[in-house]
Amino acid sequence: MHVIKPSRKVDGFIKKAKQWQEEYERLRSILLSFEELEEEIKWMHPCYTLEGKNIVLMHGFKDYCALLFHKGALLKDPQGILIQQTENVQAARQIRFTNPQEIIEMKEILKAYIQEAIEVEKAGLTVELKKTEEYPVPEELQQKFDDMPELKTAFEALTPGRQRAYILYISKAKQSKTRESRVEKYVQHILDGKGMNDE
Known part of the structure; x- marks a missing residue:
């Protein structure tokens, strides 16, 4: 059985974070429960990949921290919580958080979204990008x-x-x-x- 290995670099990223430390810890523990994902640092942020393909990235901004789904546009989003960062972002979508409590309450929902993102990648689906x-x-x-x-x-x-x-x-x-x-x-x-x- 493949067990996702916590990355030392991600330990360092969280330790150094001036903001959102507890939120990152909680999101990370949810992400680490998905055994098929690999944890690494990409674009200076924790990124979770499946066979080298980006599934979800954890990042923080001044007013919120977020999970960024690389192919979020393909997710069903039954809860209506996925956000398109700007109108020019075509594939990625975010789920935003402003406190640890939101993450605790949404744990099962987040797991379902991450699972769907993994399924989308496994199915080889791609976002039709505007030419x-x-x-x-x-x-x-x-x-x-x-x-x-x-x-x-x-x-x-x-x-x-x-x-x-x-x-x-x-x-x-x-x-x-x-x-x-x-x-x-x-x-x-x-x-x-x-x-x-x-x-």
Whole structure:
């Protein structure tokens, strides 16, 4: 029988946490009860995986801590407790907590959700992600493409994730002038085949 081994790194993560220590301990004990999961640290947070595939991540923010289900969009969510962090998050969903009592009261519900997340992974289900071409290109970026065809070519050569990051970042600006300056700021980056955060 495979018994999930507590990771020393996760011990360290919880010990160092300035907030949510008790909540993490309680969530962890629930997660450790699933024998087929592996406990590790990914993206600097405790992550629970099944044969190398991410199932659920434990993380904390200023106002809440959460379990993040990597394929949460596929869960049935009978309790209506899964939260989409932002409108651009496609697959992941969170269950948020603000105190240990909530975790104690929801223990059986959480177990059911974790079990379903494991089943979803075992079944090989995937979230249908919106394709990059389904995101509208901001007018200001389109204008620049029309003025500089080489920029459009360079942009289309970027990975879909990098294209999306630019589109979302530029679109977020409320004023056209700001969108224009965002486009200008990254022209050279795009020409150099770089994503927004590439050095």
